[in-house]
C-alpha cells in the first residue's frame with residue numbers, strides 16, 4: 001500500500017467546510033492510522049478569496065476557479081458550498097473524472113440525486129451524504145443497518161433546527177412568529193433569506209432523501225405535501241398547548257398502500273411524545289421497524305463540528321471500502337394521503353366579527369357530522385374569538401359554511417397520537433368533553 | 442463461493458432465542474441475499490426439551506447436551522442462555538473449535554470479556570455482542586463509528602428497563618417500591634428474582650461493556666459505585682419532583698483524570714432533561730463526543746424482537762466481514778469520583794422524632810458550611826418530617842451530627858444538571874431560596 005497522502009479537494013470553506021478542516025486537523029492521527037496514509041487538503045474553492053475565515057488555510061490552496069480543483073488530481077472532493085447551481089455541474093464533472101464525492105447538500109440530492117447516483121455508479125465512484133440529513137446524528141448509517149434485518153414502515157422527525165428554534169421561542173417567550181424569526185436571525189440560527197427553512201423546503205429535501213434510502217423511492221418534490229411555519233400564529237400554538245399538544249414542524253416519510261407518502265407540516269404532538277421534547281435547534285428522527293420497534297435519535301442537526309463529524313466519517317469510511325454500486329433512486333407518483341378517514345385533526349377557528357356564540361358554532365359542527373374529541377375557546381382583549389378543536393370528519397364544506405354563516409377563518413393541522421391516546425379519543429366518538437371557556441389571553 | 446448454508450447453533454431458546462428464530466425465518470430472503478447463502482439452524486440447546494415454546498422447532502434440532510452442539514459442525518453460535526456458568530465454559534469450548542460467537546449476555550461479558558476476547562483473537566474467531574447493551578438500540582455500532590472521528594468523554598443512560606418501569610410506576614401511580622415491583626413481576630417486566638435488575642448489577646454490566654468499548658478500559662466491577670433502586674422511598678421521588686427533578690437509575694461511564702469512572706445510582710435529573718422523559722421499560726443512551734456534541738438514542742432496551750434484531754444483525758455483519766482482531770479490554774483500578782468538589786447533591790433528611798424544627802435543621806447545615814440551592818419540607822399525617830435539599834459540601838460529619846443532634850436519617854443522591862442550570866445554582870452560592878413548607882403528603 002502506498003503512503004502517498006489522500007488528496008482531498010473542498011468546494012466551499014464556510015461553516016461546514018471550516019469545520020471539516022478543523023476536524024481533519026484535530027483527528028489527523030486517528031485518520032491516518034485508519035486509512036494507512038495521511039489526508040491532505042490540496043485545493044479549496046471559495047467565492048471570495050479575501051474573506052476572513054475561522055480556520056487558517058494556506059493561501060496557495062485557495063482558489064476561485066473550479067477548473068483548478070478539477071485538474072489538481074484529487075482522490076475525493078467534499079462539496080460543502082450549497083445550492084444547486086453550480087454545485088450540480090461541478091459534482092458531475094468531478095464524478096466523470098473518477099473522483100469520489102462527499103456532500104452535505106440536501107437540496108442538490110433531492111433535486112438531482114437520481115441522476116448523480118446513476119452517474120456515480122457508471123463511473124464507479126462513491127457518493128456519500130450522511131451530513132445532508134440531521135447533521136451529526138448518524139441516521140443514514142443506522143437506517144442502512146436496520147434495513148438489513150427490518151422492514152421499515154416510517155421515518156419521521158424534526159429535521160430542521162431553525163424552525164424548531166423559532167417554534168420553541170414562540171412558545172416559551174410568547175413571541176409572535178416574526179419576532180422569533182428575527183431573534184433566530186440575530187443569533188445565527190436563521191439566514192437572511194429564511195425561506196428554505198420556514199417554508200419547509202429544507203425539511204422536505206431531507207425527508208425525500210430518507211424516503212429514497214429507506215423505500216428506494218420517493219414522490220417528486222412538487223407532489224409532496226409541504227407546509228412551513230411562516231403562517232403560524234401564537235394563538236394556534238397556545239390553543240394546541242391547552243389541548244395537550246405541542247406544534248412541531250414534522251417531516252414524515254411513510255410507506256402506505258398507494259406508495260410512499262412524504263409530508264412536511266406543522267403538526268400537533270401530544271406533550272409527552274418524545275418528539276415534543278425536542279427543544280431549540282436540535283433535531284430528532286424516529287424510525288419504526290417491524291423487528292426493532294420504535295427508535296428515536298436526537299442531537300445537533302447542524303452546526304460546524306457536528307456536521308463536519310458526519311462529513312469526515314463519510315470520507316474515511318468511503319476510502320476504506322471497495323466500490324459497490326449505490327442502490328438506484330427513483331421517483332414515483334404517489335398517494336398524498338391527505339385527510340385519511342378516521343384520523344383526528346386540529347381545527348383552528350378564528351373570527352373577529354363574532355357572528356354567533358361558540359356554542360352555536362360547535363353545535364353547527366356537531367350537526368354537520370364532525371366528531372369533536374376536545375375543545376378550547378378563547379376571547380382576547382380585542383374581541384377575537386379563537387376556537388381550537390380536535391376533530392374528525394371536518395371537510396372543505398364545513399370550512400366554506402363557517403366562513404359564510406359565521407365569518408370564521410379556518411385552519412387545519414394534522415395531529416399525531418400515540419397509540420393509546422388515539423384509542424381513547426376514538427372511543428369517545430362524537431361526544432363533546434372539556435367545555436371550559438377561557439376569557440382573556 | 443459455496444451455496445452451502447451457514448450453520449447456526451443456538452444456546453437457549455427462551456425469550457431472545459425464540460425471537461432470533463422468528464427473525465431469521467421472517468427475514469430469510471433478505472438474509473440469504475446478503476450473505477450469498479441461506480442460514481440454517483442446526484442445533485438448539487435447552488434445559489427442558491418438553492417445554493412449550495412460542496416458536497415451532499423441529500424436534501431433532503433440540504438437545505439438552507452441549508456436546509451435540511459442539512460436534513455438529515456449526516459456523517457460528519448464538520449464546521442466549523444467560524448466566525455465567527455454564528455459558529462461559531460453553532463459549533470457550535466453541536471459540537476453541539473455531540466457531541464465531543454472537544451473545545446477548547452482558548453478565549458473561551462483564552465478568553469474563555477480557556479473557557474471551559483474548560481467546561477469540563487467538564483463534565481468529567469473532568465475538569459480537571450488540572444485543573448485550575440496550576437491546577434494539579444499535580448503540581455499540583454507533584459508538585464504534587463515532588470513535589473514529591471523535592474523542593468520547595462520557596456514555597451514560599438508562600440501561601435497565603425493569604427498574605425504569607418500576608420508577609415510572611412509583612411516580613405515576615404513587616406506588617411504594619414493593620408494590621411497583623410486584624406489578625412489574627406480574628406484567629413480565631421483572632423476574633421472580635429481581636435482584637440483578639433492582640440492585641443495579643444489570644445496568645453496571647452494561648456500562649462496563651460501554652466503558653471497555655469506548656475507553657478501552659474499565660474498573661473491576663467490584664470497584665464501581667453501584668446502588669440500586671431497592672431502598673428508594675416514594676417520599677424521595679416526590680420531594681425530588683417538587684424540587685424540579687426526576688429520579689432515574691442512571692448508569693455512567695466517564696473518562697476522568699484519574700481514569701475511567703463507572704457508576705450506577707438513582708440520580709436526580711432535571712425534569713426537562715431528555716433522559717428524564719424516558720418512561721416505562723424503554724432505554725436511552727446519551728453520548729458526548731468532542732466533535733459530534735451530545736447525542737441521545739432511545740428505544741426498546743429489551744424484549745423478544747428488538748433484542749433479536751440486534752443478534753441477527755450481528756450475525757449477518759460478522760459473516761460478511763473478514764476477521765480482524767477485537768481490541769483488547771483491560772481492567773484498571775480507578776478513581777471512584779465520589780463527591781467531586783463543587784457538585785450538587787440531593788440530600789434527603791427524614792425524622793419521626795421531630796427533635797428540632799426544619800428551620801433549626803437548615804440553619805445547622807448552613808452554619809456547618811453546606812451550600813443549599815433549593816429545599817422542600819414536608820410533614821405527613823404520621824408526623825414524619827421529610828426535608829429535601831439540593832446541597833453542596835454535605836459530608837459524613839454532617840450526617841453523623843444530624844443523627845446525633847436531631848435523630849435524623851440521611852440519604853444522599855447525585856444530581857445531574859444541564860450546563861445552564863448548574864451555573865444558576867452555582868452562582869447562588871450559599872444563599873437559600875424556595876422556603877415554601879408543604880404540610881400534608
Ligand SMILES: NC(=O)c1ccc[n+]([C@@H]2O[C@H](COP(=O)([O-])OP(=O)(O)OC[C@H]3O[C@@H](n4cnc5c(N)ncnc54)[C@H](OP(=O)(O)O)[C@@H]3O)[C@@H](O)[C@H]2O)c1
Pocket residue numbers: 011012013014015016017045046047048049051064079080081082083085086104105106107131132135301302303304307
Ligand atoms: N451549516 C450547517 O450547519 C449545515 C448543516 C448540514 C448541512 N449543511 C449544508 O452544507 C452546505 C454548506 O453549508 P454552509 O453552512 O457551510 O454554507 P456557507 O457557510 O454559506 O459556506 C458556503 C461556502 O461555499 C462557498 N461558495 C458558495 N457558492 C460558491 C460558488 N458559486 N463558487 C465558489 N464558492 C462558493 C462560499 O465561499 P465564500 O466563503 O467565499 O463565500 C463558502 O465558503 C449546504 O449545502 C448546507 O445545506 C449545512
Ligand SMILES: NC(=O)c1ccc[n+]([C@@H]2O[C@H](COP(=O)([O-])OP(=O)(O)OC[C@H]3O[C@@H](n4cnc5c(N)ncnc54)[C@H](OP(=O)(O)O)[C@@H]3O)[C@@H](O)[C@H]2O)c1
Pocket residue numbers: 452453454455456457458486487488489490492505520521522523524526527545546547548572573576742743744745748
Ligand atoms: N429478555 C430480554 O429482553 C433480553 C434483552 C437483552 C439481553 N438479554 C440477555 O439474553 C440472554 C437470554 O435471555 P432470555 O430472556 O432469552 O432468557 P430465558 O428466556 O430465560 O431463556 C434462556 C434459555 O436458555 C436455556 N438455558 C438456560 N440455562 C441453560 C443450561 N444450563 N443448559 C441448557 N439450556 C439452558 C433455557 O432453556 P429452557 O427453555 O429449557 O428453560 C432457555 O431456553 C441473557 O443473557 C439475557 O441477559 C435478554
